Amino acid sequence: MTDTRTKTPRERYRTQVRAEIKEHAWEQIAAAGASALSLNAIAKRMGMSGPALYRYFAGRDELITELVRDAYRSLADTFRTVAGAGAGAGGDLAGLAHALRAWALDDPQRYFLVFGTPVPGYHAPDDVTEIASETMAVILDACAALPSDRPAAPFDAHIEGHREWAAGHPAAPAVLRRALTVWTRLHGVLSLELAGHFTGMAFDPARLYAAELDDLLER
Amino acid sequence: MTDTRTKTPRERYRTQVRAEIKEHAWEQIAAAGASALSLNAIAKRMGMSGPALYRYFAGRDELITELVRDAYRSLADTFRTVAGAGAGAGGDLAGLAHALRAWALDDPQRYFLVFGTPVPGYHAPDDVTEIASETMAVILDACAALPSDRPAAPFDAHIEGHREWAAGHPAAPAVLRRALTVWTRLHGVLSLELAGHFTGMAFDPARLYAAELDDLLER
DNA sequence: TGTACATCAGTGAACGCGCGTTCACTGATGTAC
DNA sequence: TGTACATCAGTGAACGCGCGTTCACTGATGTAC
Numbered sequence: 001m002t003d004t005r006t007k008t009p010r011e012r013y014r015t016q017v018r019a020e021i022k023e024h025a026w027e028q029i030a031a032a033g034a035s036a037l038s039l040n041a042i043a044k045r046m047g048m049s050g051p052a053l054y055r056y057f058a059g060r061d062e063l064i065t066e067l068v069r070d071a072y073r074s075l076a077d078t079f080r081t082v083a084g085a086g087a088g089a090g091g092d093l094a095g096l097a098h099a100l101r102a103w104a105l106d107d108p109q110r111y112f113l114v115f116g117t118p119v120p121g122y123h124a125p126d127d128v129t130e131i132a133s134e135t136m137a138v139i140l141d142a143c144a145a146l147p148s149d150r151p152a153a154p155f156d157a158h159i160e161g162h163r164e165w166a167a168g169h170p171a172a173p174a175v176l177r178r179a180l181t182v183w184t185r186l187h188g189v190l191s192l193e194l195a196g197h198f199t200g201m202a203f204d205p206a207r208l209y210a211a212e213l214d215d216l217l218e219r
Numbered sequence: 220m221t222d223t224r225t226k227t228p229r230e231r232y233r234t235q236v237r238a239e240i241k242e243h244a245w246e247q248i249a250a251a252g253a254s255a256l257s258l259n260a261i262a263k264r265m266g267m268s269g270p271a272l273y274r275y276f277a278g279r280d281e282l283i284t285e286l287v288r289d290a291y292r293s294l295a296d297t298f299r300t301v302a303g304a305g306a307g308a309g310g311d312l313a314g315l316a317h318a319l320r321a322w323a324l325d326d327p328q329r330y331f332l333v334f335g336t337p338v339p340g341y342h343a344p345d346d347v348t349e350i351a352s353e354t355m356a357v358i359l360d361a362c363a364a365l366p367s368d369r370p371a372a373p374f375d376a377h378i379e380g381h382r383e384w385a386a387g388h389p390a391a392p393a394v395l396r397r398a399l400t401v402w403t404r405l406h407g408v409l410s411l412e413l414a415g416h417f418t419g420m421a422f423d424p425a426r427l428y429a430a431e432l433d434d435l436l437e438r
Numbered sequence: 439t440g441t442a443c444a445t446c447a448g449t450g451a452a453c454g455c456g457c458g459t460t461c462a463c464t465g466a467t468g469t470a471c
Numbered sequence: 472t473g474t475a476c477a478t479c480a481g482t483g484a485a486c487g488c489g490c491g492t493t494c495a496c497t498g499a500t501g502t503a504c
Contacts, residue, residue: 165420188407
């Protein structure tokens with residue numbers, strides 16, 4: 001990493017082409033899913049020959065890793081922006097939930113890349129778990145700000161003993177539980193909606209999502 | 220369909236080989252996911268040449284269709300068996316929930332084939348929605364048997380106007396809502412667990428699942 | 439029971455395809471004196 | 472400012488692979504008289 005602080009034109013060009021490759025990769029993923037990602041196909045669409053991409057990525061795996069990282073990063077940034085706006089109390093959690101849904105609908109395949117069926121031969125790099133815990137921290141904050149008149153559940157005792165994932169967040173067990181259920185319940189509705197499991201049923205998924213959010217806010 | 224009622228030896232052999240092909244297909248899916256399913260690879264494992272499989276399936280798509288159908292069928296059968304045992308009231312729903320989890324853990328890729336990220340180029344046949352609504356009917360029955368002291372939600376009015384998916388089941392809106400949340404909440408926990416999103420966190424997913432079930436039973 | 443015929447499972451060769459990846463090379467862009 | 476050199480983006484050919492699928496064919500199994 002010989003960093004000369006000021007970017008040379010070549011460096012500028014490199015990062016630009018890298019970004020363009022990733023854009024085409026996202027388009028391809030949006031069209032046919034992550035398992036259909038092909039370096040040659042991307043190169044063809046960019047009007048380049050296949051091997052040219054190896055100047056920018058060591059191989060297919062590194063490209064996917066980069067995309068996964070970007071997806072997590074994007075969600076974490078979205079969350080931090082919403083949390084930074086600071087509506088306070090229930091407003092925060094509601095804002096996060098709506099931001100999550102908007103983020104998911106904006107690019108369903110990106111959502112699936114992060115939260116969906118694992119990509120067959122691929123294993124995520126370590127640092128994404130760090131970014132993931134960033135998003136969890138934001139949810140924890142929002143949950144901690146809510147009035148906690150929930151009745152204690154048997155699960156509270158268990159989660160109290162396994163709170164390492166909260167990364168030192170000083171939250172009561174009931175808050176940890178609420179944060180987890182926020183995650184699983186919103187994901188439950190979202191993933192089924194994005195996978196098309198509600199298409200046969202005529203109701204509006206947004207309203208079911210809102211109903212689940214209400215339930216999470218009220219108790 | 221010239222049906223001679225009694226099975227000829229050839230018919231017997233055909234159905235047996237078909238079943239064996241499907242078994243190998245499931246093994247392959249369990250190992251690398253549905254998008255990696257390959258007819259040639261199956262043939263090789265069976266000690267046959269690739270084209271031989273075309274005696275039994277018109278092509279890759281027909282095989283996948285058959286597997287999807289079998290998966291739905293299997294879940295519907297599991298549900299009906301549990302419901303048939305008839306524990307009554309909350310016991311039914313609890314039994315269904317545990318059966319669902321066992322069914323999912325038994326073969327995660329089968330669960331993903333049904334409820335996970337849609338297989339890229341593939342579109343499910345029509346009759347699976349029928350089988351899917353069979354499983355929903357069982358859930359609806361179990362929910363209808365529960366005491367319904369839940370407060371009305373805004374969503375109830377909406378779902379009342381879109382109850383076609385319940386296939387004529389005479390359930391109150393609150394029951395329809397409960398059935399939907401049973402589905403989405405259990406799926407929320409299960410899919411994240413199967414995708415490995417809890418592995419970093421030390422808590423026991425089974426307990427979170429149980430906690431969600433308790434919440435669904437209590438109100 | 440025995441023979442002639444029809445059915446059908448399975449083979450091997452072949453087609454065209456796209457994939458990831460390597461390699462030696464060309465030509466343009468930037469750098470040093 | 473001008474020239475010699477180094478850097479590096481991109482090409483085209485090639486490798487080996489596995490895929491789905493077709494086709495003409497062989498050989499075994501079942502059927503009809």
